[in-house]
Amino acid sequence: MSGHMASSSNGGSGSGDSGAPRRNSKRPKYSKFTQQELPACKPILTPKWVVSAFLIIAIVFIPIGIACLLGSRDVVEVVERYETRCIPPAYANNEVQYIQSSVDKTCNISMTIPKRMKKPIYVYYQLDNFYQNHRRYVKSRSDKQLKSLKNENDTSSCKPEHLATNGGAIVPCGLIAWSLFNDTYIFSRPNNQNNQSLTVNKKGIAWKSDKEKRFGKDVRPKNFQGGGLRGGGDLDATIPLSEQEDLMVWMRTAALPTFRKLYGKIEVDLEANETINVTLGNNYNTYSFNGKKKLVLSTTSWIGGRNDFLGIAYLTVGMICLALAIGFTVVYFVKPRRLGDPTFLSWNRGPGSH
Amino acid sequence: MLELVADMMENDLILIGATAVEDKLQKGVPQCIDKLAQAGLKIWVLTGDKMETAINIGFSCSLLRQGMKQICITVMNSDAVAQESKQAVKENISMQITNASQMVKLEKDPHAAFALIIDGKTLSYALEDDMKHQFLALAVVCASVICCRVSPKQKALVTRLVKEGTGKTTLAIGDGANDVGMIQEADIGVGISGVEGMQAVMASDFSISQFRFLERLLVVHGHWCYKRIAQMICYFFYKNIAFGLTLFYFEAFTAFSGQSVYNDWYMLLFNVILTSLPVISLGVFEQDVSSEVCLQFPALYQQGPKNLFFDWYRILGWMGNGLYTSLVIFILNIMIFYNQAFRAEGQTADMAAMGATMFSCIITAVNCQIALTMSHFTWIQHLFVWGSVTTWYLFLLLFGMLPPYYSEDAHKILVEALGPAPIYWCTILLVTVACNLPYLAHISFQRCFNPMDHHIIQEIKYYKKDVEDQHMWRRERSKARQETKIGFTARVDAKIRQLKGKLQRRSSTLILPNCMPSPCQ
Numbered sequence: 024m025s026g027h028m029a030s031s032s033n034g035g036s037g038s039g040d041s042g043a044p045r046r047n048s049k050r051p052k053y054s055k056f057t058q059q060e061l062p063a064c065k066p067i068l069t070p071k072w073v074v075s076a077f078l079i080i081a082i083v084f085i086p087i088g089i090a091c092l093l094g095s096r097d098v099v100e101v102v103e104r105y106e107t108r109c110i111p112p113a114y115a116n117n118e119v120q121y122i123q124s125s126v127d128k129t130c131n132i133s134m135t136i137p138k139r140m141k142k143p144i145y146v147y148y149q150l151d152n153f154y155q156n157h158r159r160y161v162k163s164r165s166d167k168q169l170k171s172l173k174n175e176n177d178t179s180s181c182k183p184e185h186l187a188t189n190g191g192a193i194v195p196c197g198l199i200a201w202s203l204f205n206d207t208y209i210f211s212r213p214n215n216q217n218n219q220s221l222t223v224n225k226k227g228i229a230w231k232s233d234k235e236k237r238f239g240k241d242v243r244p245k246n247f248q249g250g251g252l253r254g255g256g257d258l259d260a261t262i263p264l265s266e267q268e269d270l271m272v273w274m275r276t277a278a279l280p281t282f283r284k285l286y287g288k289i290e291v292d293l294e295a296n297e298t299i300n301v302t303l304g305n306n307y308n309t310y311s312f313n314g315k316k317k318l319v320l321s322t323t324s325w326i327g328g329r330n331d332f333l334g335i336a337y338l339t340v341g342m343i344c345l346a347l348a349i350g351f352t353v354v355y356f357v358k359p360r361r362l363g364d365p366t367f368l369s370w371n372r373g374p375g376s377h
Numbered sequence: 378m379l380e381l382v383a384d385m386m387e388n389d390l391i392l393i394g395a396t397a398v399e400d401k402l403q404k405g406v407p408q409c410i411d412k413l414a415q416a417g418l419k420i421w422v423l424t425g426d427k428m429e430t431a432i433n434i435g436f437s438c439s440l441l442r443q444g445m446k447q448i449c450i451t452v453m454n455s456d457a458v459a460q461e462s463k464q465a466v467k468e469n470i471s472m473q474i475t476n477a478s479q480m481v482k483l484e485k486d487p488h489a490a491f492a493l494i495i496d497g498k499t500l501s502y503a504l505e506d507d508m509k510h511q512f513l514a515l516a517v518v519c520a521s522v523i524c525c526r527v528s529p530k531q532k533a534l535v536t537r538l539v540k541e542g543t544g545k546t547t548l549a550i551g552d553g554a555n556d557v558g559m560i561q562e563a564d565i566g567v568g569i570s571g572v573e574g575m576q577a578v579m580a581s582d583f584s585i586s587q588f589r590f591l592e593r594l595l596v597v598h599g600h601w602c603y604k605r606i607a608q609m610i611c612y613f614f615y616k617n618i619a620f621g622l623t624l625f626y627f628e629a630f631t632a633f634s635g636q637s638v639y640n641d642w643y644m645l646l647f648n649v650i651l652t653s654l655p656v657i658s659l660g661v662f663e664q665d666v667s668s669e670v671c672l673q674f675p676a677l678y679q680q681g682p683k684n685l686f687f688d689w690y691r692i693l694g695w696m697g698n699g700l701y702t703s704l705v706i707f708i709l710n711i712m713i714f715y716n717q718a719f720r721a722e723g724q725t726a727d728m729a730a731m732g733a734t735m736f737s738c739i740i741t742a743v744n745c746q747i748a749l750t751m752s753h754f755t756w757i758q759h760l761f762v763w764g765s766v767t768t769w770y771l772f773l774l775l776f777g778m779l780p781p782y783y784s785e786d787a788h789k790i791l792v793e794a795l796g797p798a799p800i801y802w803c804t805i806l807l808v809t810v811a812c813n814l815p816y817l818a819h820i821s822f823q824r825c826f827n828p829m830d831h832h833i834i835q836e837i838k839y840y841k842k843d844v845e846d847q848h849m850w851r852r853e854r855s856k857a858r859q860e861t862k863i864g865f866t867a868r869v870d871a872k873i874r875q876l877k878g879k880l881q882r883r884s885s886t887l888i889l890p891n892c893m894p895s896p897c898q
Contacts, residue, residue, distance in 0.1 A: 049586075059662065061755040067835050073821040080810055091803065100717075145723035149716065156728055158636035166781055230724070232789040237781045275727040275786070278638065279630055283716045283725050321718065326800055328717025328725075333803060336709060340811055347818055351825075360825060363836040365853050367828055370676060 069362060070355045077348035084341030092334025094326040099138045102149070106316040108132060109305040118310035128305045132318075133298050140293040140322050146223055147283040148206060151315035155199075155276045163198035164274065169264060172241040187249030194245040195264065199274050201248070205256025207304040208286065208318060214298060221299070223287035229271035238264040238271055255307065283319055293320075400430070405589030407438040411864035412592045416675035417682065420863060421522040421539070423532045425555060428496055431525035439865040440521040441492050444875065448477045448519065450495045450503070470502050471511065478515045488874060490520040490862035497526035504534050513542040520862035533558035540564065546682075550591060552577050567591060596678050597671045601664055607686040608750060609660040611695040616652050616743045618699030619706070619812075623735060626707045638732040640787050642776060651740055651769050654761040655747045664753045665831045670838070674857040677830055685829070702742060702812045709808050710735045713800065720798045729786035730794050733773065737805050740769045742812040749816060752835070 055061050066072075109130035114121035122128070154160065165181050167174040178185035181196035193201075210221035244258040244267075258267060272284050293299070301318065309316055321328050365371060410420060420440065424431050428449075435441035450473050452466055481491055493516055495503065503512040516522045516539075524535060532549075536559045540547045549556070549563035554576040560566030561580055568581030569588060578584040585594060627638040637644065671677060680686065714726045714734065726734075748762050773791045781788045795801040824832055837843050843850040861867050 059664065059668070061662070061757070063664075063753050063755045065753055065835065065839070067752070067832075067839050068821055068824050069836075069839075070825070073817075073825075076817065084807075084810070087803065087806075143723070145718065147718075147725070154632050154634075156631045156634075156636050156638075158631065158634040161636055161728070166785060170781070228723075230793060232781075232793050236788060275729075278714070278726065278728040278731040279711070279716065280632075281716050283718075285718075285723055285725065288723065321723075323718050323721045323723050325721055326803075327719040327721065327798070328723075330713065330715055330717050332712045332715070333800065333807070336713070336811075337803075337807055340807065340814070343814070344810075347814075351821065354825065358826075360828070363833065363840050363842045365833065365837070365849060367833050368853060368857070369830050370856050 070351070074348050074352050074355070077344045077351065081341045081345035081348060084337050084344065088334050088337030088339075088341055090334075091326055091337055092331060094324040095329055095331050095334055097324045098322050098329040099136075099140045100319065100321040100329045101134050101136060102317050102319050103132055103134050103301075104315060104317045105130065105132055105303065106305070106309055106314075109303070119308070122305075122308040122310055130303050130305045131300060132303065133300050134318075134320065136293045136295060136297045136299065136320075139295045140320070142290050142292050143224075143322075144289040144291075144293060145321050145323060146208065146210075146286040146289060147319040147321065148204060148208075148286050149281070149283040149315075149317040149319050150204070150309065151281045151317070152312060153282070153309070153314050154280050155282065156278055156280070160198050161276050164200065165196055166237065168192075169195055169237060169242065170239045172239065175242075175245070184250050184254070187246035188251050189246065189249065191246050191249075193247060193249060194242060195247070195258075195270070198254070199276065200270065201250070201254035203255035203258070203270060203273050204284070205304075205306045206316065207306070209302040210289065211300045211302070212293075212297065213300055221289055221291065224290055225268060225287045227268075228285045228287060229268040230275070233271045233275070234265050234268070238267070240265045289320075400434075402434065402437060403588045405587070405592075407865055409589045409592040410438050410440065411866055412596060412672070412675055414861040414864035415858035415866065416596055416678040417859035417861075418595075421516075421524070421535075423524045423527050423535055423559065425527060426525055428494065428525045431523050432494065435492070435521065435523050439868050440523065440863050442490075442868040442871060444871055445490045445492045445520065445862075446480075447492045447494055448480075448515075450474060450477070450493070450499050452496075452498050452502070467502050467505075467508070470499055471508060474503070474508070474511050474515050478511075478518075481515070481518050488862075488871065490867075490871075491518070493519040493522045495522075495524050497524070497528060497531055500524060500527060500531050500535070504531065504538065509538055510542065513538055517543060529555040529558045532556065533562040535559075536562040548595075550588070567594070593668075593672070596675055597668045600671055600678050600681060603681040604665055604686055605660045605663050607691075608663065609656055610687070611692060612656055612659070612747060612750065614692070615695045615699040615702070615746070616656075617648070618696055619702040619743060620647055620739055622700065622703035623707045623739070626703070630711075638728060639736050640729070640732060640785070642787075643732070643736045646772065647739075651765055651772075652743055655744060655758070655765055658758045658761045659747060659751055662753065662755055662757060663751060666834050666838070670834055673854045674830075674834065676857040676859060677834075679859065680830070698746075698816060701815065702746075705811050706735060706738050706742065706808055709811065710738065710804065713804050719800050720794075724794070727786065729790055733787065733790050733795060734801055734804055737769065737773075737801075738808040738812075741766055741805055741809045745809055745813050746816060749813060749820070 051057070109128075109132070110118055110121060163181055163184065165174075165177050165179075167177045168181075175194055176192045178192050178196040181193070181198075184198055184201040185193060185196045187193050208223070210223060211219055212221060213219065240263050242264045243262070244260045244264070247258045247260070248254065258270065264270065269286075275284075277284070299320075303318070305316075307316065326333065360367070414420060422431065422435065422440065424434070426434070432441065432447075441447065450470060452470070477491075477493075484491075503509065524531075527535070532551075532555070536547060536549055539545075540563065546565070547563040548565040548567060549559040550567040550569065551557075551560055552569035552571055553573040556568075556577050557580040560568060560577060565583070566581040568577035568579070568584040570578040570584050570586055583594060585591060624637055624639070628635070666674075666677065710731060714731050716725065718724060719726045719730070744762050744766050751758055751762075770791070773787075776784050777787055777789045777791050777793075778784075779788070828836075837850070858866075
């Protein structure tokens, strides 16, 4: 009908103005981040990548393994166990009594050098069955006291080795310092005409950061081993802690119950088949807990001391990767699967597959 | 009287035309229902409208179609029901259900589809405890179920019946206050915000603004979310097992005194900053296939309901991987740092050095593992994964620079002890590769011999075969759906079958050989 005007209101509030600038839409602003359309790389494992990955690992690892093995084989190491040998026959069944008595504990052993050892030769003492990693042992120290003289009485974390019998604080306190290793070694070369004695350099065996930052220059030992029970060696009360390198080395608690710690360095070469005499002071009590004591002379290479494991592990992994690379190459040739082949889709493969 | 007057007046009228009111479905609803049916979902309609309206709506969104056998379960007499005939009514309904079930069972044609239509009054009897299982058994074999004249309480009851009776995951979607009961009862409740107010939205787990967005919600985001969560959980177990078990192994070497090989700060930061960000980026951004592919291949959705990514095999596999990683890290580190010097200057490793090395190995190995797991690398993933490893070294450096009161044995450990030692870097490289080798071999093998659907599609996309061979791509897309009897593609398929059947019947009744069969109209 002509009088029938088109209604001005459109049906429903859903349809807004058509094309008008004011849209009144609640649609959130589009951004690639919220719509999860960020540009991305989507690598997939094609046979090329698989074989190349294994081959590259093999190519890198096998030479590294050989280098590590050669580096380890370069190291010459001599180990001598002495705690059973150094008990005089009179005390054969009373080792603990022997070690705790004040009898002279000097012992002489000899070591034969298998191959020429180039300087510097490192001297270690090795302890077995000694749990420096026990929780109560590791806690028992006071870093504040070690660092500065004004913290001398900060010994609460060091119990039970914190106070001497005379009531004063023990410096350095704690079980770690108390159990300081105190065997001594004097080396000599009886068959060498030029020089009979071998000096052991005891400087430079601790970490530099220990000497400069952790052990104070103004702190001197006080009341050491004064707690009634002796646990190890003595410390010179006139030398500040920052120069007591044996203590610093000992206080770096080892991770395993079998460990070595650096005793000193020998700065001359030793020849093959040479005999070295060691006059050692068998002072440290490992007999109470069936611990073993060993003396070690060792050179080092770029990889450190003698341990073939790293080289062998690298070679093993490298060989496994090489075998996998060859295996996958064979498989890809024998039974190739065309990439992107839609016959492998589950709806094409028939029932019972996903 | 009025009727007599009307009879007299309403004579010799000319019919001008007819008007009708169409309560339109929202835009995109038939397509959405079609896509969800192809994804393998079963769809029921619970509405408060009367039966004719509901049936018409069913036809317009292809839940019902010509050729579907409609099973109507109704109460026979709508008069006021006397008390003693309530039992008779119930028996009547029970008989109808039994007959219908029998009919369905005896049907031989595999493409036959049944639709169940039931109204609210009947439902109130059918939902009683003695009949509901029978009713559910019939409803489950029908292709679509339409319940009309349902009250809000009955909507909730029907949802509960399906949820508990079938044990499957249910999703309820509605837009009005009368849908709130159903939305809250279902496992997943979706509310549509719009014309009828916000009550449904406030009661729901997810709210969308139009029904057609449900398609994207399920087929794209549901699919991605399932995979992301499954991978995240498995990886979390893996990395914490790999880390925690090394602590336990170390106890065997400390006389079980409880000393940890790592500094407390390392352990604190492990789950906070050093390994958490990559997992979060995996859980938020990971996509196995893009959203267009998810929509084009509804069959990929079935990877979720079939639980292909979170079955026991996968969970135990990841835990085993964690166990293996922890063993490798621990044993390799112990054997490499055994008791000899670890540097050319003769120093031996203490517990701080061994702990820092072991921890560096864990961080590197675990982060490389997640890089192997991810398939979608945006700049965020790269930043988090490689950034986590870098953060660890930065932390070690900065922590070492703190005065020894705070850092104790870790003071200057990277700069002075470990950094210059080649054995440290060699160990990290070896341990990382050794830890990731089995996983790499496993996924290479799986991709080669037993690829899953999304692997194939990723390869097709990577080599751009969808662009080169469009015919193959279209064909696979059309095949990538579940067998379904509802939705307009099913209607199209049924029509095609019907026409084919007519064609075959016509050609079989033809006697004269030189006459072409007439084409179907």
